[in-house]
Amino acid sequence: MTKRSFVSLLLALMMLLCVTSALAEEPVTIHVYGLGATIPETDPVLPELGNRLGLKIVVDTAAGGADAATGLMTRMMDNDIPDVFRVGDLNNLAVYHESDAVLDLTPYLDQIPTVVAAFPETDWARLTIDGGIYGIPRRGEVNYMDYFIRKDWMEKLGAKYPTTFDELYDLCVQVRDADLDGNGVNDTYPISGSKLESRAGTLNMFFTAYGVTQPNTLMIKDNKAVWACTDPAYKLALTEIRRFMEAGLIDPEFVSMNEDTLREKMSMGKVFLANGGWCAFAKQAQQDVLKAVDPNADWGHIESNIVTEYGISGATHTAANFSNVYAFSPDLADDPEKLAAALSIFEYTISGEGDELLCYGLEGVHYTKENGVITKLPAMNDLGYGWAIQFTGRDDMVYCMTKFAECADEIEHAANEVPVLTHYEALVSQPEGVNMADLKAYESEQLTAFIYGTRPLEEYDDFVQELYSLYNLGTYLDAATETLTELGYIE
């Protein structure tokens, strides 16, 4: 061998060594597919988390729940399952399980002892299918839902906050006739909102005051599974709603509205009372919208509850925080190193400094900490995508009070003063022989007809019977009772 070829061989060997060592040092990359705002390229939080754990974390998000599920399905069908992914609800988790597209975490739980200890047995039980645990829960959130009212109009009228539907009725009549927005036309429908079935639904004040939850929900009453609209109190709530509708006190368009159209109407002085989360009305940007037309518009939470002999008006909440579950790709079972890395993200961020990093960002940049109390710095406003990267959720009350200090009053009221009714249908899978989508659609349509007066309320009992005879509600309730008993909600 000539000297020259020896040198070139040596150089080639050195290059090969460099390449292999560089490859070896490349950290494990974990791909997460979640929900929420897009993570900006300038995000400092995930790279910092990656540094601390010796990983690279890539989070891809979809903007809406349906988009996220469709995106995930497409990836599964392409056999390109993300390492960690958010699961929309219990039924979806079961579908993924049937398709062998999700990892059984049971053998690996010893790698995440803090996470295991952080959630109660019932949370894990909900994620158990055929004896295996298929997801990691997320810490629940406090109630955000409240009723927002034009406080400046209340002052103008010198009215007191209503505690019965009769008082609310009189107050709304006053608002309807007073032309408080001063445009010369009686075009204000005092009560407005969006949708019928959502927890932000316009009419939830009526339902909850009669001790029932919104349409399309399952309740537990007297230790029994009850489909909410079949409860005798529902008819009373609808009678009350009908009285308000007939008097023109409820916006007849609420079924076709959404949060944006509602805010628009609120800003135009066409609404007096609306249901929604403080996160939709109280943040600075939203307040700017609400005050755009009338700078004196003062929207705040209602200071009283409507009480009937059946209940107190308030909010509703689903027993399943299933919009918040993370599951793992079954391919990770063949790659223990990667699986350990993925699990370490959850173990590290469930508490302590990992939790602080995901919630508040970097100390000194986004917040300061003194005696254990975190104070927000202006830069924290850049971290508007927090929800999407808080893999195990957050200590919600502390988090909201720190990050949205300007809404403190509304946050505390919603969390502490608003009574909350729980509903359970998200925990129950659809049994054979029942078409829940049809049942729910029929229920919504008929309830809307009762509310608009196109079907007389005298036929309400017939309607309940139809749910049983045409849509097999009985079969569903049997399945619900079984599931809820297994989970310990019914004794």
Next chain:
Amino acid sequence: MQSVKGKRHPLLRKLWKQRAFFLMLLPGLAYYVIYKYAPIVLGVATSVVKYNLRKGLAGSKLLDPWYSNFKFFFESNYFSQLLSNTLIISLSKILLTIPIALLLAILLYECHSVRLRRCVQTLTYMPHFLSWIVIYGMCFSLLSETNGLVNVLIRKLTGHTVPFFTDAHIFRGVIIWSDVWKSVGWQSIIYMAAIAGVDPNLYEAAHIDGAGRLKSIWYVTLPSIMPVVVTTLVLKCGNVLDAGFDQIFVMYNTAVRSTVDIIDTWVYRTGLEQWNISLSSAVGLFKSVISMILVILVNQLAKKWEASVW
């Protein structure tokens, strides 16, 4: 040898003679087999199995009984309502769009001011490029009962408002007419092109025979472009069970669902929201079969006017 074979099989001989053409046909044929026929087979197969998302068709189990998905669809309490809504909306859209587009095309063709014609043409086909979300926003701003422009006017004139978005029967009109508005300009382009292709000699002959503008439209323009109109009708019948999912999904609500709920919105609620791909395939198959029957029937009918597609 070959000639002997040829004598036995005249067809084979003919084929062999034209082998170069068949070779040229091959890529086109392959395209249809791979992209059009194979998906049909896969679709049919998917509709009778419990689809495994990860392993695909190979890892899926046959349903017991295999027609469960079809049964689930046909037995839905909504089946007859879905079918009638789909047909009413779809046929109304077709039967309104075609004559209006035709009228628009003729009016534009007869218009002598080039500038006016171009302006109107651009304005009428512009909505074609808008998404339904945008159109919904526009409709809401115009028709909203509380602050829509149209309703403000109606209230000033009559003292009442019209519930465009919450009255089931009125809303079906909103769905149909907003679609006509969106598609009519675009559709008229085809008819404009057809009119431009009419032999000018025919108009001259009609003029010499004493026909005015209306008569030459009636006796020359319309008969000349009738084959194009019938062709568009036959082609549209192929999609008669697609009554416009995007539009209805964006615009409908529970108060009006009884008159605008169509097959596709049901499939979305019942099948896709629960990742039941097989159910969607089964309904897709059902729609295809019905559409094919309709296309054949309409084409037979068109043969009477000597304007059939095949």
